[in-house]
Amino acid sequence: MKVLLSKIAVLGLGGLPILVLAWILIDISYSGLSEISWSFLTEVPTNAGRSGGISSVIVSTLWVVSIATMISTFIGLATAIILSELSAKWEKFCLIVRWSLDILAGVPSIVFGLFGNAFFSQVCGFGFSILSGALTLTVMMLPFFIRVAEEGLRQVPNVYRKTGYALGMRPLSVTFKIVVPQASKAIVIGLVLSLARAMSETAALLFTSGYVERWPESVFDSGRVLSIHIYDLAMNVPGGIERANASALVLIGLLIAINLIIYSIADFWQRKRVV
Secondary structure, three states: OHHHHHHHHHHHHHHHHHHHHHHHHHHHHHHHHHHOOHHHHHOOEEHHHOEEOOHHHHHHHHHHHHHHHHHHHHHHHHHHHHHHHOOOOOHHHHHHHHHHHHHHHOOOHHHHHHHHHHHHHHHOOOOOOHHHHHHHHHHHHHHHHHHHHHHHHHOOOHHHHHHHHHOOOOHHHHHHHHHHHHOHHHHHHHHHHHHHHHHOOOHHHHOOOOOOOOOOOOOOOOOOOHHHHHHHHHHOOOOOHHHHHHHHHHHHHHHHHHHHHHHHHHHHHHHHHHO
16 A cells, blocks of 8 residues: 555656646647747737747847857856866865855846846946847856756766776866766756756846847847747737747747757767767
Protein backbone atom coordinates (compact mmCIF):
# COMPACT_ATOMS: atom_id res chain seq x y z
CA MET A 1 0.00 0.00 0.00
CA LYS A 2 2.79 2.39 0.91
CA VAL A 3 4.63 1.59 -2.31
CA LEU A 4 1.48 2.26 -4.34
CA LEU A 5 0.88 5.58 -2.60
CA SER A 6 4.50 6.54 -3.16
CA LYS A 7 4.22 5.77 -6.87
CA ILE A 8 1.02 7.79 -7.13
CA ALA A 9 2.65 10.73 -5.33
CA VAL A 10 5.74 10.61 -7.56
CA LEU A 11 3.68 10.37 -10.74
CA GLY A 12 1.38 13.14 -9.56
CA LEU A 13 4.20 15.53 -8.71
CA GLY A 14 6.05 14.60 -11.89
CA GLY A 15 3.00 15.20 -14.04
CA LEU A 16 2.12 18.50 -12.37
CA PRO A 17 4.35 20.62 -14.68
CA ILE A 18 2.76 18.92 -17.71
CA LEU A 19 -0.72 19.72 -16.40
CA VAL A 20 0.20 23.35 -15.72
CA LEU A 21 1.65 23.75 -19.22
CA ALA A 22 -1.42 22.12 -20.76
CA TRP A 23 -3.70 24.38 -18.73
CA ILE A 24 -1.86 27.51 -19.88
CA LEU A 25 -1.89 26.42 -23.53
CA ILE A 26 -5.59 25.55 -23.46
CA ASP A 27 -6.46 28.82 -21.73
CA ILE A 28 -4.66 31.11 -24.17
CA SER A 29 -5.56 28.95 -27.18
CA TYR A 30 -9.27 29.29 -26.42
CA SER A 31 -9.37 32.95 -27.50
CA GLY A 32 -6.02 33.40 -29.23
CA LEU A 33 -5.78 30.54 -31.72
CA SER A 34 -8.43 32.02 -34.00
CA GLU A 35 -6.35 35.20 -34.41
CA ILE A 36 -3.25 33.39 -35.71
CA SER A 37 -2.89 33.47 -39.48
CA TRP A 38 -0.24 34.02 -42.11
CA SER A 39 -0.97 37.76 -42.18
CA PHE A 40 -0.75 37.87 -38.38
CA LEU A 41 2.80 36.48 -38.58
CA THR A 42 3.99 38.53 -41.57
CA GLU A 43 2.42 41.99 -41.21
CA VAL A 44 3.43 44.93 -39.02
CA PRO A 45 1.11 45.90 -36.11
CA THR A 46 -1.35 48.68 -36.85
CA ASN A 47 -3.99 50.51 -34.82
CA ALA A 48 -2.11 49.87 -31.54
CA GLY A 49 -1.96 46.14 -32.34
CA ARG A 50 -5.71 45.69 -32.93
CA SER A 51 -5.02 44.91 -36.57
CA GLY A 52 -2.06 43.91 -38.73
CA GLY A 53 0.39 41.35 -37.42
CA ILE A 54 3.46 40.92 -35.24
CA SER A 55 6.28 40.42 -37.78
CA SER A 56 8.34 43.38 -36.53
CA VAL A 57 7.76 42.28 -32.93
CA ILE A 58 9.03 38.76 -33.69
CA VAL A 59 12.13 40.14 -35.43
CA SER A 60 12.91 42.47 -32.50
CA THR A 61 12.47 39.59 -30.05
CA LEU A 62 14.81 37.31 -32.01
CA TRP A 63 17.43 40.05 -32.26
CA VAL A 64 17.36 40.79 -28.53
CA VAL A 65 17.38 37.12 -27.50
CA SER A 66 20.10 36.12 -30.01
CA ILE A 67 22.50 38.87 -28.93
CA ALA A 68 21.88 38.21 -25.23
CA THR A 69 22.34 34.45 -25.68
CA MET A 70 25.61 34.75 -27.60
CA ILE A 71 27.16 37.16 -25.10
CA SER A 72 25.88 35.22 -22.08
CA THR A 73 27.19 31.90 -23.43
CA PHE A 74 30.69 33.25 -24.02
CA ILE A 75 31.07 35.23 -20.79
CA GLY A 76 29.07 32.83 -18.62
CA LEU A 77 30.91 29.69 -19.69
CA ALA A 78 34.30 31.36 -19.27
CA THR A 79 33.36 32.54 -15.77
CA ALA A 80 31.97 29.13 -14.81
CA ILE A 81 35.20 27.45 -15.92
CA ILE A 82 37.27 29.87 -13.84
CA LEU A 83 35.10 29.31 -10.76
CA SER A 84 35.14 25.52 -11.07
CA GLU A 85 38.69 24.85 -12.23
CA LEU A 86 40.61 27.58 -10.38
CA SER A 87 38.65 27.76 -7.12
CA ALA A 88 41.44 26.02 -5.23
CA LYS A 89 43.98 28.70 -6.19
CA TRP A 90 41.65 31.71 -5.87
CA GLU A 91 39.39 30.45 -3.11
CA LYS A 92 38.47 33.79 -1.51
CA PHE A 93 37.98 35.54 -4.84
CA CYS A 94 35.75 32.74 -6.16
CA LEU A 95 33.75 32.78 -2.92
CA ILE A 96 33.05 36.50 -3.31
CA VAL A 97 32.06 36.00 -6.97
CA ARG A 98 29.64 33.18 -6.08
CA TRP A 99 28.11 35.26 -3.30
CA SER A 100 27.65 38.19 -5.68
CA LEU A 101 26.06 35.96 -8.31
CA ASP A 102 23.61 34.51 -5.79
CA ILE A 103 22.50 38.01 -4.82
CA LEU A 104 22.18 39.14 -8.45
CA ALA A 105 20.08 36.07 -9.28
CA GLY A 106 17.46 37.26 -6.78
CA VAL A 107 17.36 40.91 -7.83
CA PRO A 108 13.95 41.91 -9.30
CA SER A 109 13.88 42.46 -13.04
CA ILE A 110 12.69 46.05 -12.66
CA VAL A 111 16.00 46.85 -10.95
CA PHE A 112 17.90 45.43 -13.92
CA GLY A 113 15.71 47.56 -16.16
CA LEU A 114 16.58 50.74 -14.26
CA PHE A 115 20.26 49.79 -14.32
CA GLY A 116 20.15 49.07 -18.06
CA ASN A 117 18.43 52.39 -18.74
CA ALA A 118 20.93 54.33 -16.64
CA PHE A 119 24.07 52.56 -17.88
CA PHE A 120 23.52 51.14 -21.37
CA SER A 121 20.92 53.64 -22.59
CA GLN A 122 22.36 56.82 -21.06
CA VAL A 123 25.99 56.38 -20.02
CA CYS A 124 26.95 54.22 -23.02
CA GLY A 125 24.75 56.29 -25.31
CA PHE A 126 22.81 53.39 -26.86
CA GLY A 127 19.45 54.96 -26.03
CA PHE A 128 16.26 52.92 -26.31
CA SER A 129 17.58 50.22 -28.60
CA ILE A 130 17.76 46.50 -29.23
CA LEU A 131 21.39 46.56 -28.08
CA SER A 132 20.49 48.15 -24.74
CA GLY A 133 17.78 45.55 -24.19
CA ALA A 134 20.05 42.66 -25.16
CA LEU A 135 22.86 43.82 -22.85
CA THR A 136 20.39 44.24 -19.99
CA LEU A 137 19.09 40.72 -20.54
CA THR A 138 22.68 39.49 -20.61
CA VAL A 139 23.24 40.90 -17.13
CA MET A 140 20.05 39.16 -16.00
CA MET A 141 20.92 35.80 -17.58
CA LEU A 142 24.53 35.56 -16.41
CA PRO A 143 24.09 34.92 -12.63
CA PHE A 144 21.80 31.92 -13.04
CA PHE A 145 23.62 30.51 -16.06
CA ILE A 146 27.06 30.79 -14.43
CA ARG A 147 25.97 29.07 -11.22
CA VAL A 148 24.26 26.16 -13.03
CA ALA A 149 27.16 25.73 -15.47
CA GLU A 150 29.68 25.87 -12.63
CA GLU A 151 27.88 23.15 -10.68
CA GLY A 152 27.77 21.02 -13.81
CA LEU A 153 31.52 21.41 -14.32
CA ARG A 154 32.25 20.66 -10.67
CA GLN A 155 30.24 17.40 -10.88
CA VAL A 156 32.61 15.99 -13.52
CA PRO A 157 34.74 13.37 -11.69
CA ASN A 158 38.36 14.38 -11.08
CA VAL A 159 39.50 11.06 -12.55
CA TYR A 160 38.68 12.48 -15.99
CA ARG A 161 41.01 15.42 -15.39
CA LYS A 162 43.77 13.21 -13.98
CA THR A 163 43.50 10.87 -16.94
CA GLY A 164 43.96 13.78 -19.32
CA TYR A 165 46.98 15.03 -17.41
CA ALA A 166 48.46 11.52 -17.40
CA LEU A 167 48.18 11.46 -21.19
CA GLY A 168 50.21 14.65 -21.39
CA MET A 169 47.34 17.01 -22.16
CA ARG A 170 47.58 20.63 -21.11
CA PRO A 171 45.12 21.93 -18.49
CA LEU A 172 43.30 24.07 -21.05
CA SER A 173 42.92 21.10 -23.41
CA VAL A 174 41.62 18.92 -20.56
CA THR A 175 39.03 21.56 -19.70
CA PHE A 176 37.67 22.12 -23.20
CA LYS A 177 38.10 18.61 -24.64
CA ILE A 178 37.08 16.52 -21.62
CA VAL A 179 35.45 18.49 -18.80
CA VAL A 180 33.18 20.83 -20.79
CA PRO A 181 31.73 18.07 -23.04
CA GLN A 182 30.99 15.93 -19.98
CA ALA A 183 29.13 18.86 -18.38
CA SER A 184 27.34 19.88 -21.56
CA LYS A 185 23.90 18.79 -20.33
CA ALA A 186 24.11 20.98 -17.23
CA ILE A 187 25.44 23.87 -19.30
CA VAL A 188 22.55 23.55 -21.76
CA ILE A 189 19.98 23.36 -18.94
CA GLY A 190 21.39 26.53 -17.39
CA LEU A 191 21.33 28.30 -20.75
CA VAL A 192 17.77 27.19 -21.56
CA LEU A 193 16.38 28.23 -18.16
CA SER A 194 18.09 31.62 -18.24
CA LEU A 195 16.95 32.08 -21.85
CA ALA A 196 13.35 31.32 -20.85
CA ARG A 197 13.52 34.08 -18.27
CA ALA A 198 14.97 36.48 -20.82
CA MET A 199 12.29 35.77 -23.45
CA SER A 200 9.47 36.37 -20.98
CA GLU A 201 10.95 39.54 -19.53
CA THR A 202 8.89 42.74 -19.71
CA ALA A 203 9.96 45.23 -17.05
CA ALA A 204 13.67 45.25 -17.93
CA LEU A 205 13.04 45.69 -21.66
CA LEU A 206 10.38 48.35 -21.15
CA PHE A 207 13.14 50.71 -19.98
CA THR A 208 15.79 49.67 -22.50
CA SER A 209 14.66 48.20 -25.83
CA GLY A 210 11.72 50.55 -26.21
CA TYR A 211 8.14 50.46 -27.39
CA VAL A 212 8.34 51.09 -31.14
CA GLU A 213 6.35 48.71 -33.38
CA ARG A 214 8.21 49.27 -36.67
CA TRP A 215 10.81 46.94 -38.17
CA PRO A 216 14.28 47.48 -36.62
CA GLU A 217 16.96 48.29 -39.18
CA SER A 218 19.94 47.82 -36.84
CA VAL A 219 20.74 46.95 -33.24
CA PHE A 220 20.71 50.66 -32.43
CA ASP A 221 17.03 50.99 -33.35
CA SER A 222 14.27 50.71 -30.79
CA GLY A 223 12.23 47.53 -30.97
CA ARG A 224 9.19 46.11 -29.21
CA VAL A 225 9.56 42.50 -28.05
CA LEU A 226 6.75 39.98 -27.70
CA SER A 227 6.48 40.21 -23.91
CA ILE A 228 5.98 43.98 -24.05
CA HIS A 229 3.53 43.61 -26.94
CA ILE A 230 1.48 41.11 -24.95
CA TYR A 231 1.46 43.37 -21.89
CA ASP A 232 0.41 46.40 -23.92
CA LEU A 233 -2.42 44.58 -25.69
CA ALA A 234 -3.74 43.03 -22.48
CA MET A 235 -3.50 46.12 -20.26
CA ASN A 236 -3.65 49.23 -22.43
CA VAL A 237 -5.60 48.32 -25.59
CA PRO A 238 -9.37 47.81 -25.26
CA GLY A 239 -10.39 44.63 -27.03
CA GLY A 240 -6.82 43.47 -27.41
CA ILE A 241 -6.97 40.39 -25.18
CA GLU A 242 -7.51 37.97 -28.09
CA ARG A 243 -4.45 39.28 -29.92
CA ALA A 244 -2.51 39.23 -26.65
CA ASN A 245 -3.30 35.52 -26.27
CA ALA A 246 -2.33 34.90 -29.91
CA SER A 247 0.99 36.68 -29.33
CA ALA A 248 1.51 34.60 -26.18
CA LEU A 249 1.04 31.42 -28.23
CA VAL A 250 3.68 32.62 -30.69
CA LEU A 251 6.05 33.41 -27.80
CA ILE A 252 5.61 29.93 -26.31
CA GLY A 253 6.11 28.40 -29.75
CA LEU A 254 9.35 30.34 -30.23
CA LEU A 255 10.56 29.30 -26.78
CA ILE A 256 9.87 25.62 -27.51
CA ALA A 257 11.56 25.85 -30.91
CA ILE A 258 14.67 27.55 -29.51
CA ASN A 259 14.90 25.00 -26.70
CA LEU A 260 14.72 22.11 -29.17
CA ILE A 261 17.40 23.72 -31.35
CA ILE A 262 19.74 24.26 -28.40
CA TYR A 263 19.24 20.70 -27.10
CA SER A 264 19.78 19.27 -30.60
CA ILE A 265 23.01 21.20 -31.10
CA ALA A 266 24.30 20.16 -27.67
CA ASP A 267 23.37 16.52 -28.27
CA PHE A 268 25.07 16.51 -31.68
CA TRP A 269 28.18 18.17 -30.25
CA GLN A 270 28.39 15.69 -27.37
CA ARG A 271 27.94 12.64 -29.64
CA LYS A 272 30.57 13.99 -32.02
CA ARG A 273 32.99 14.40 -29.13
CA VAL A 274 32.35 10.88 -27.88
CA VAL A 275 32.87 9.38 -31.34
